[in-house]
Ligand SMILES: [Ca+2]
């Protein structure tokens with residue numbers, strides 16, 4: 001039913017695009033609390049004012065899923081369709097007859113997650129309204145940005161040394177094999193070896209595995225990191241391999257080890273001696289200078305890299 005509704009809305013919206021400007025007076029607004037504590041549940045109301053007549057609407061709450069979980073929703077109007085779905089997080093409704101767009105429409109209930117990394121967030125609601133009688137469709141989006149949330153949990157700090165800062169580094173904290181938190185060291189200019197720091201915030205107590213991933217490099221895993229109520233700075237660890245995480249590189253084909261297959265890929269006539277734009281095998285540019293040449297081959301075949309497979313060490 002929802003797909004059908006969206007289809008209808010799409011068709012109507014295309015047909016009536018020129019008329020949208022005429023319906024600019026309606027306002028959707030949400031009423032939310034000023035402050036939310038970790039683990040706290042709250043309900044916010046969605047209202048529409050402005051008097052535009054409508055028969056149907058699509059509604060969806062907007063919020064940061066790292067901060068809140070949608071736990072419920074309720075229509076405050078009589079509608080033929082009431083298919084609000086907490087899994088999909090949206091719903092549509094269709095009135096028996098056109099009504100003026102005034103007053104409370106629905107409520108959504110959100111629960112703040114137990115561990116939150118940010119201190120401010122936004123909660124809002126998106127609306128698509130259809131007034132079939134006038135062949136009019138109005139798009140309204142509204143966000144409210146004044147919810148303070150109490151951040152908690154601890155932070156995990158570390159440093160990663162790798163080649164080619166033009167590729168980003170992904171850091172994952174896994175709990176029971178599932179990714180629980182992530183951080184990204186974003187791409188930047190430059191070539192060659194670079195040492196960059198990362199921070200993962202809002203981490204709940206528990207035992208985690210930390211995995212560092214970067215294109216062209218082997219994964220680096222630290223298992224069994226115990227986190228309680230204090231920040232963990234891997235850079236202070238007695239084990240230099242943990243304190244100075246260094247990625248092994250040269251995994252051109254991404255199979256988790258560096259061997260003859262990677263050399264063969266780099267030295268292929270389709271790759272070797274080419275410049276960056278001339279081949280799709282971007283991962284063969286090991287040092288990030290946008291050329292595929294002897295410099296890359298030397299790095300792959302270096303004793304530090306060649307013959308190595310993904311590193312896993314215990315915390
Ligand atoms: Ca490989």
Ligand SMILES: [Ca+2]
Pocket residue numbers: 284285286287288289290291292293295296
């Ligand atoms: Ca290169």
